[in-house]
Amino acid sequence: MxxxxxxxxxxxxxxxxxxxxxxxxxxxxxxxxxxxxxxxxxxxxxxxxxxxxxxxxxxxxxxxxxxxxxxxxxxxxxxxxxxxxxxxxxxxxxxxxxxxxxxxxxxxxxxxxxxxxxxxxxxxxxxxxxxxxxxxxxxxxxxxxxxxxxxxxxxxxxxxxxxxxxxxxxxxxxxxxxxxxxxxxxxxxxxxxxxxxxxxxxxxxxxxxxxxxxxxxxxxxxxxxxxxxxxxxxxxxxxxxxxxxxxxxxxxxxxxxxxxxxxxxxxxxxxxxxxxxxxxxxxxxxxxxxxxxxxxxxxxxxxxxxxxxxxxxxxxxxxxxxxxxxxxxxxxxxxxxxxxxxxxxxxxxxxxxxxxxxxxxxxEEMRDLLIEKGTQFFNNILKGLQEAGLDTKDPLQMLMILRRIDAIKMEKIFHPSIRENADGAFTPYVPTTMGQQCQEIKDGIVQEMLDAGYSGKLSGKRIVVVSADAHYYGSFVVCNVLSALGADVVNGGVDFDTVDVLDLAEEEDPDYVCISVHNGQALDFAKQLMELSRERPKQYPVFMGGKLNGILPGATEPTDVSYLVSEMGVTACQSLQAMVDYLAKPLV
Ligand code: B12
Structure with a gap:
């Protein structure tokens, strides 16, 4: 570790x-x-x-x-x-x-x-x-x-x-x-x-x-x-x-x-x-x-x-x-x-x-595989926490891990495949329902883009990807597709506030920032992000995708707010493929 x-x-x-x-x-x-x-x-x-x-x-x-x-x-x-x-x-x-x-x-x-x-x-x-x-x-x-x-x-x-x-x-x-x-x-x-x-x-x-x-x-x-x-x-x-x-x-x-x-x-x-x-x-x-x-x-x-x-x-x-x-x-x-x-x-x-x-x-076969790999995952947790210097016999410290650890990081750190695969890639043994659907969506998009000649098109580009709410799977697909096309991707995880996005960008200094939003806050998020980013020493090109809708003043039903998001200075993308076309352009 x-x-x-x-x-x-x-x-x-x-x-x-x-x-x-x-x-x-x-x-x-x-x-x-x-x-x-x-x-x-x-x-x-x-x-x-x-x-x-x-x-x-x-x-x-x-x-x-x-x-x-x-x-x-x-x-x-x-x-x-x-x-x-x-x-x-x-x-x-x-x-x-x-x-x-x-x-x-x-x-x-x-x-x-x-x-x-x-x-x-x-x-x-x-x-x-x-x-x-x-x-x-x-x-x-x-x-x-x-x-x-x-x-x-x-x-x-x-x-x-x-x-x-x-x-x-x-x-x-x-x-x-x-x-x-x-x-x-x-x-x-x-x-x-x-x-x-x-x-x-x-x-x-x-x-x-x-x-x-x-x-x-x-x-x-x-x-x-x-x-x-x-x-x-x-x-x-x-x-x-x-x-x-x-x-x-x-x-x-x-x-x-x-x-x-x-x-x-x-x-x-x-x-x-x-x-x-x-x-x-x-x-x-x-x-x-x-x-x-x-x-x-x-x-x-x-x-x-x-x-x-x-x-x-x-x-x-x-x-x-x-x-x-x-x-x-x-x-x-x-x-x-x-x-x-x-x-x-x-x-x-x-x-x-x-x-x-x-x-x-x-x-029965799946049961046995789950037990074998689940046990390894558990052993990796205990060993990892000990290596980090935590007291794994102290119940308060261990409960604090359950309270505070980021779920996505937890799976990435302790999953047995990360240690088994020579390239450190994550491969699920029994994919979760959403996990399986995402893998299929990701594989489909990657194949389509490779067939269309996009292989290596994002080499040399560093990209930060985060989700602004609890929805993770969309950002997972985005990360994996960008990586498959050669990008150096930082997957920040979920529940990002505007300030967290800017802090992470400052830490990682990427070429682009991609934000996945699903819960109807796309427009407010884009507006606040752009306002706050003006106070920062460096500005980054920001892309947004997912479900870009919201309830506009006077309306009762959510409507598409992509064009308003783009007016704020954040590039709203209707699809991942559309964003890749922007990202594939040479850096200026
Ligand atoms: C799974 C799910 C959840 C799970 C999420 C678990 C997790 N670990 O991610 C849970 C149960 C936690 C959840 C919670 C909520 N959810 Co929910 N959820 C879904 C669901 C069923 C699937 C979303 C998904 O993961 N799809 C799979 C991924 C791969 O597809 P995708 O996200 O669309 O991503 C693709 C593209 O959009 C694009 N993309 C995604 N991100 C980005 C970013 C960029 C930059 C680009 C270019 C492209 C891009 O690329 C992907 C590949 O094509 C959808 C309904 C649906 N069927 O879509 C509702 C849905 C998104 N949820 C919804 C809502 C309202 C909520 C809640 C607010 C409900 C509530 N009141 O509690 C909460 C949010 C809580 C919070 N704090 O944010 C609504 C959103 C409504 C809207 N905006 O109009 C939906 C549409 C359900 C509905 N029909 O009402 N949800």
């Missing part, structure tokens, strides 16, 4: 970071004073923990069914749960578990909630809010979003434990930014103390839940990196903090066989003798339509079928979390939620007919 990378990793740990073992011990001490409560589900069904129910279903090879729901108020949420319980009684298609989607404000300390934008769904406030949800129906509850993994982790996890939430939080959300909150040490310490609380409840089977697609792995190009990242989380949670761990994922995974293989790999890696290692597999949310929505049954049910069959064969004990066909157009109602549950559970009725025809050998 080079010195720049080591320095990057070292700098992720802020000055004055205290000893994490002491903070964990504080959490453990708090945990001993917290009562491990029993939810209505656990009392009425006779299980000491949801984990015991899950383990029983795993041993039988039976499916566990879940949903996610976040309605506008606690009252609505409770009514929704009552409705779903009645629905299950009437149809025999009962829902086992509800994953609770609270408002982001729940994750903020109370004194900061006033200022922050509200968004949809309810905010947890009084202890009764947790209690009412745990008691609304004999459906087990998982207090997930904005609990463990948020700046308010400690308080929210204590409440979740008191009301019997066996699965806790979304650990991967530790990488999220919260409005008006910028104290990373306080944030990560709260997560660590919450882990201490859960560590005091190993015997009562409280478990940390994570959801890969929400966090750093949502940016990865390879599912082997997803698994390696998961192993790193599990190392922190179980090996360093003494807490049970479970994996969840799914909305960015649209290929059912890869999803099934990934599920088989997670089960093999994360299972404990008394606890399934996979918590839930969420449905593909990339391919749903927002028109003619009944067609969305086709997308969802085929992936459930494969997961049900794998669960029967391999006894995974995972829960499928179904997605309503209305998901893409509005916050789903309890009726829409019940509707897809019923469809999925009716599908399960006839699965024996399919069992004898299934051959999972392709998935």
């Amino acid at each position: 080079d010195e720049t990378t080591k320095a990057y990793l070292r700098n992720l740990i802020p000055e004055g970071t205290p000893n994490g073992r002491k903070i964990l011990a504080e959490g453990l001490a708090i945990g001993k004073t917290v009562n491990a409560g029993k939810s209505r589900f656990q009392r009425e069904k006779g299980y000491a923990s949801d984990v015991d129910y899950r383990q029983e279903m795993k041993e039988k090879g039976e499916m566990v069914w879940g949903i996610i729901m976040g309605l506008s108020s606690v009252d609505e949420q409770v009514k929704g749960m009552e409705y779903l319980y009645e629905f299950g009684k009437r149809t025999g298609k009962e829902i086992d578990l509800l994953f609770v989607i609270a408002n982001m404000l729940t994750g903020l300390p109370r004194n900061l909630r006033e200022k922050a934008p509200k968004g949809t769904s309810f905010v947890f406030d009084k202890p009764e809010d947790w209690q009412r949800m745990a008691e609304a129906a004999p459906i087990s509850v998982c207090f997930g979003d904005f609990h463990l993994g948020s700046p308010n982790s400690l308080e929210n996890t204590i409440r979740a434990v008191e009301y019997g939430s066996s699965y806790n939080g979304v650990l991967s959300q530790i990488s999220w930014d919260f409005p008006f909150y910028n104290n990373d040490l306080e944030f990560v310490s709260s997560v660590l103390k919450a882990l201490g609380v859960l560590a005091s409840k190993w015997d009562e089977k409280y478990v940390v839940n994570t959801y890969y697609d929400d966090g750093i792995p949502g940016y990865f190009m390879d599912y082997a990196s997803y698994l390696g990242y998961g192993m790193f989380e599990r190392y922190i949670v179980t090996d360093l903090c003494g807490v049970r761990y479970s994996a969840s994922y799914g909305q960015l995974m649209s290929m059912p066989a890869q999803k099934t293989a990934f599920t088989m790999a997670c089960a093999k890696v994360f299972d404990l003798p008394d606890q399934p290692g996979v918590n839930y597999v969420y449905s593909n949310a990339i391919d749903h339509w927002d028109h003619d929505i009944e067609a969305n049954y086709g997308i969802s049910l085929q992936e459930y079928l494969m997961l049900i069959l794998a669960n029967k064969k391999y006894h995974i004990g995972c829960r499928i979390e179904t997605i309503p066909i209305t998901e893409k157009i509005a916050v789903p109602t309890p009726e829409a939620i019940a509707n897809m549950q019923a469809a999925a559970q009716r599908l399960e009725e006839k699965t024996e007919q399919w069992e004898r025809m299934m051959d999972f050998s392709w998935c």
Whole structure:
């Protein structure tokens, strides 16, 4: 690992970071004073923990069914749960578990909630809010979003434990930014103390839940990196903090066989003798339509079928979390939620007919490859952090890495292919859905341009590429195409502000700067960038592409703003090929 990378990793740990073992011990001490409560589900069904129910279903090879729901108020949420319980009684298609989607404000300390934008769904406030949800129906509850993994982790996890939430939080959300909150040490310490609380409840089977697609792995190009990242989380949670761990994922995974293989790999890696290692597999949310929505049954049910069959064969004990066909157009109602549950559970009725025809050998091979390469990715993380001088036994330092590391850099630094390939190129072993689509788009454009005689046309040109928002894949394609045509490319990553773009340009001194923008801010971004660049010692030619639209004053719908962006002095490009034509011109 080079010195720049080591320095990057070292700098992720802020000055004055205290000893994490002491903070964990504080959490453990708090945990001993917290009562491990029993939810209505656990009392009425006779299980000491949801984990015991899950383990029983795993041993039988039976499916566990879940949903996610976040309605506008606690009252609505409770009514929704009552409705779903009645629905299950009437149809025999009962829902086992509800994953609770609270408002982001729940994750903020109370004194900061006033200022922050509200968004949809309810905010947890009084202890009764947790209690009412745990008691609304004999459906087990998982207090997930904005609990463990948020700046308010400690308080929210204590409440979740008191009301019997066996699965806790979304650990991967530790990488999220919260409005008006910028104290990373306080944030990560709260997560660590919450882990201490859960560590005091190993015997009562409280478990940390994570959801890969929400966090750093949502940016990865390879599912082997997803698994390696998961192993790193599990190392922190179980090996360093003494807490049970479970994996969840799914909305960015649209290929059912890869999803099934990934599920088989997670089960093999994360299972404990008394606890399934996979918590839930969420449905593909990339391919749903927002028109003619009944067609969305086709997308969802085929992936459930494969997961049900794998669960029967391999006894995974995972829960499928179904997605309503209305998901893409509005916050789903309890009726829409019940509707897809019923469809999925009716599908399960006839699965024996399919069992004898299934051959999972392709998935098994992929499972083994994922485990082999995921393990290497994980080992590279630990070794790399040690080489950089970090204390890999300190849970606070390790959680700080999860909070602060740039996802794209993480995959680039630790992916095994970078070390295996003589030229240091990145090649995914099991490309993620978006990763695969991007590779295909990139290969297509490169081939087209090589055929058109563009080979080497960008040799000797140094180009900085960044994304101004969370969308990464467009900038990935841009970087790779420019490199393939001979350019020396610096991929800055995502979420760049105008000032960051100018700072990076000053650092790297490129010939050109390329900005990928998708979220409707293209015009404002271009305007501000040009204003600020006039105050800098050197100006660079700037190109912009992606989705260059925005809502103009007086309009309600977004329109194309490319021509206005160009008027600002930034060259707006309708396509990557169009930009290459500009870049291929000789430098003046
Ligand atoms: C995947 C995705 C996400 C993922 C991104 C994950 C990731 N790691 O990148 C997640 C779930 C995080 C996401 C979030 C959001 N998304 Co989104 N997302 C998409 C989606 C489905 C695919 C985009 C993509 O990666 N395409 C693949 C790449 C290869 O194609 P591309 O980006 O178009 O790039 C090509 C060209 O445009 C060009 N290009 C790209 N950049 C550049 C730069 C230069 C200089 C040049 C010359 C060319 C160029 O080259 C590429 C190859 O041809 C699109 C819908 C769609 N199907 O396009 C919505 C979409 C882009 N998202 C959208 C929105 C609104 C959002 C959110 C704001 C939603 C929300 N309210 O939370 C957030 C943004 C959050 C933020 N902080 O920025 C909207 C944008 C609407 C608009 N501007 O009109 C879209 C179009 C969906 C929609 N129909 O509403 N999203």
